[in-house]
Amino acid sequence: MNDENAPYLKKFIRDVPDFPKKGIVFKDITPLLKDRGAFNMMAESIAVSYEDAGITHVAVIESRGFLLGSAIASQLGVGVIPIRKKGKLPWKVHQASYELEYGTDVVEVHQDAAGPGDRVLIVDDVIATGGTAKAACELIEKLGAKVAGVALLIELSFLKGREKLPGRDVQALIKY
């Protein structure tokens, strides 16, 4: 990724203390999204790494992954595959589950979203513990498609999410 732009883009990430709960410092990307220069620089800085990777689709993880991934897909000139929370997709789905602090959660993809021969780039805003990204990779592989990479705007390195994705091409533009 073009991480020369990371120090500039980092200025548009706002720390919000105690969200979604006490003790968590949330990385708010809305100042970056609303700035036309920063938003387009973000999409281009990520897309440039995958221009020659034969990407056929960008899979976007609900909800903030939708905001970034659709712009990146538009830059790459490819289609978009939504990976959604349980019960949101209307047609036949595959499911994958991942662990939360307490209990598990489920993500879904349509069974006809991609297939053999497709090379899918997975996009999300943040990688924390890596559970969602791992489940997203499983979904793409259940479709018979190949995971060409996992692209994040932000990596919270101290949570070691990358360790849940051994052998994957995982790239993050901004690291904390």
Place this chain on the structure above:
Amino acid sequence: MNDENAPYLKKFIRDVPDFPKKGIVFKDITPLLKDRGAFNMMAESIAVSYEDAGITHVAVIESRGFLLGSAIASQLGVGVIPIRKKGKLPWKVHQASYELEYGTDVVEVHQDAAGPGDRVLIVDDVIATGGTAKAACELIEKLGAKVAGVALLIELSFLKGREKLPGRDVQALIKY
């Protein structure tokens, strides 16, 4: 909008009966999203109408509006403002409510998302009864910004959502 492309794009909309509940025929846009030609044609066909409208931001309505609107913003070279369901945005918000079949629902926008001098295009996937679009317009105006238009991929004309938006520039690419 460039609705010469509408008949072609309509082929990528899938009818799913009885979703989200019995008796509703849901318009599933995922076949359109995943097709690179259709996805890019959709974004370009909508964006072309607003190229000379001095748009500063695209406001995108959670969640499917995120998928379309971010690509349209990318085409227009402008930033994105997420309009989200209650409790999802981390910072200080304005709220607007709208009526559901039973009860009301609330959408929110960050208080610093836009301001006077900004011209905002609101994007969502579908206009049905128009309640969400109307609430989104109220939010943008609470920020002191101007609503330059409301752009939809799909208009369910028989639900007359347009009547809730008098005096607004409302444009839909595909009509049923």
